[in-house]
């Protein structure tokens with residue numbers, strides 16, 4: 001099955017010799033551009049999913065159905081493997097299992113399940129975590145939800161900046177023991193913390209946003225980091241471009257004089273126009289002009 005190959009490619013990144021940076025993708029066009037530019041992996045963040053689908057902030061308002069549908073659109077458009085941020089799995093451990101089923105069917109190469117308490121609890125401003133034991137149950141349920149064993153399941157925790165390094169290590173070790181394929185960390189503040197986490201665990205590591213001192217790929221590689229995220233600049237760039245374009249049009253600039261638009265060549269590539277032409281010739285018969 002084609003999805004299996006994508007999952008094997010993600011596995012070979014995790015088991016490979018170096019750390020890579022994924023391209024942030026969020027729709028059919030962005031995944032194709034990332035694929036054409038040679039990215040090995042697409043990252044579909046929960047924050048950009050919320051923005052792309054709802055135009056909302058990253059506060060777990062998006063539903064599993066909406067997330068999975070957006071993933072499906074991307075896997076239909078390109079073969080680039082995608083790692084999906086599945087947040088807390090949209091409920092308790094049983095919901096996590098369902099989340100894995102839906103994202104697997106939608107063509108995700110891998111997904112992360114985190115132990116953050118989501119959505120935000122009543123009367124609590126600070127981010128909270130679910131108990132470690134509940135996190136373990138979620139990881140087990142995620143693994144149980146796979147029907148394709150090549151789908152990559154990652155256990156994620158932001159504990160380092162919420163409850164501290166010791167708790168982050170305890171959680172990472174407990175999740176590792178469930179049989180997840182990789183560990184995903186956010187909130188690691190410095191090299192010493194990463195080194196302690198790396199020394200205490202065995203699985204490949206994926207790093208969410210990291211401070212400047214942790215951007216060198218050879219250093220990260222040496223700490224068993226295999227995927228290092230670098231935010232979601234493409235979505236921000238697209239927002240700015242739409243803003244500038246609408247503003248210019250509103251101010252009376254003529255469409256022909258607009259700056260910064262995709263060339264017809266780039267647009268044609270992004271919509272795989274050549275493939276459509278071939279299919280038209282093959283399936284629509286001789287075409288009169």
Ligand SMILES: O=C([O-])CC(=O)C(=O)O
Nearest residue numbers: 045046047048085208229
């Ligand atoms: O997955 C990522 O890139 C970081 C994250 O949690 C999000 O953007 O929602």
Ligand SMILES: [Mg+2]
Nearest residue numbers: 045046047085
């Ligand atoms: Mg997220």
